[in-house]
Amino acid sequence: MTSTISKVQTILTDAGYAMGKIGQTTTFEDDVVLGFVFMYPDAAALMxxxxxxxxxxLKNAQFALRRSDAKAWNVYFLALADQPANYAEKVxxxxxxxxxxxxxxxARAGMIVGDDLREALLPLLPIHxxxxxxxxxxxxxxxLRTTELSTELVEVFLSDAPVDTVLQMLEGKL
Structure with a gap:
C-alpha cells in the first residue's frame, strides 16, 4: 500500500497539488481542490x-473545511485498494x-500496474x-480540392507568378 500511496503522491505533486498529512491520512490541496487519500488492502476492506x-x-476536518470557502465544494475522498476487484465489487x-x-x-481497486492509477486520478489532473x-x-x-478550376490556372496560382497574372487568368476563365 505504501508503494501505491507514493505513486499517488507523485502523480498529484506533478499536477501541482501540495501533499500533507492529518494524522495517518494523506491529504492533497491546490487553489481550488482539496482531498483525502485512503488506502485499503483490497476491495472488500474498502467497501x-x-x-x-x-x-x-470529515468530522476531524470540519473546521478547516468551513474556512476553505469555495474549496469546500471541491473536496475529494480517494478510496483506493491495491488488489483487483471482482465484478460485484466493481459495481x-x-x-x-x-x-x-x-x-x-x-473508489478504485487493483491499480498497482500500468496507467490505471493515473486514469483513476484523471478528474484531479489537468487536461493534456x-x-x-x-x-x-x-x-x-x-x-486535390480545386476540382472546378483548370489545372493550368491552379498551377499558375501555386507558382511564383505575379498576382496580376493569376488575376488575368481568373478573369479569362470566368
Whole structure:
C-alpha cells in the first residue's frame, strides 16, 4: 500500500497539488481542490471501511473545511485498494463514486500496474491533449480540392507568378 500511496503522491505533486498529512491520512490541496487519500488492502476492506473513514475524516476536518470557502465544494475522498476487484465489487465501487454526500469520491481497486492509477486520478489532473498534427503538402491539397478550376490556372496560382497574372487568368476563365 505504501508503494501505491507514493505513486499517488507523485502523480498529484506533478499536477501541482501540495501533499500533507492529518494524522495517518494523506491529504492533497491546490487553489481550488482539496482531498483525502485512503488506502485499503483490497476491495472488500474498502467497501467495509470507506463510509466510517469518510465520516471520521470529515468530522476531524470540519473546521478547516468551513474556512476553505469555495474549496469546500471541491473536496475529494480517494478510496483506493491495491488488489483487483471482482465484478460485484466493481459495481459497488461505482456506487460509492456516485455517492456525492459530503465529498466527491474516487473508489478504485487493483491499480498497482500500468496507467490505471493515473486514469483513476484523471478528474484531479489537468487536461493534456496529445493530438499530433501531420505535415500537409499544401500544393497537393490545393490541387486535390480545386476540382472546378483548370489545372493550368491552379498551377499558375501555386507558382511564383505575379498576382496580376493569376488575376488575368481568373478573369479569362470566368
Amino acid at each position: 467495509e471501511r470507506w463510509y466510517d473513514d469518510h465520516t471520521q475524516v 459497488t465501487l461505482s456506487a460509492i463514486e456516485e455517492n456525492l454526500v459530503g465529498t466527491r469520491k474516487i 491533449n496529445t493530438s499530433q498534427v501531420q505535415a500537409v503538402d499544401m500544393p497537393a491539397e490545393i490541387r
